[in-house]
Amino acid sequence: xxxxxxxxxxxFVLLASLWWLADHDDRPPTQARLAQQxxxxxxxxxxxxxKLETRGLLERALDPTDSRVRRLHLTAAGRAVVSRALxxxxxxxQDYFAALGQQRTAFLxxxxxxxxxxxx
Numbered sequence: 001x002x003x004x005x006x007x008x009x010x011x012f013v014l015l016a017s018l019w020w021l022a023d024h025d026d027r028p029p030t031q032a033r034l035a036q037q038x039x040x041x042x043x044x045x046x047x048x049x050x051k052l053e054t055r056g057l058l059e060r061a062l063d064p065t066d067s068r069v070r071r072l073h074l075t076a077a078g079r080a081v082v083s084r085a086l087x088x089x090x091x092x093x094q095d096y097f098a099a100l101g102q103q104r105t106a107f108l109x110x111x112x113x114x115x116x117x118x119x120x
Contacts, residue, residue, distance in 0.1 A: 005085040013038050015082040028071040
């Protein structure tokens with residue numbers, strides 16, 4: 001399904017995380033912050049963001065106060081791609097979990113309880 005958007009799973013996760021960060025952080029996020037948010041390896045995040053930059057989906061800019069830091073900006077093309085991909089992912093989720101019917105809410109609450117027990 002992500003193939004139709006020419007995205008790998010990791011690319012999708014990074015773009016979706018960048019979209020969320022851009023809408024919730026005061027400043028454009030750094031690559032390190034993106035890796036933290038997405039739960040990805042910082043080196044791999046750097047490699048993937050360079051590839052996404054080549055495709056015109058995001059821009060990487062030097063931080064004016066620290067030349068080691070890259071600030072990330074989602075381009076209009078990046079927003080469009082991640083928006084369409086996210087709609088498809090949500091549709092697949094709806095179809096997959098539709099079999100739960102009335103039990104969906106209870107299932108999601110059980111997953112949240114399990115997550116809370118596993119995350120310190």
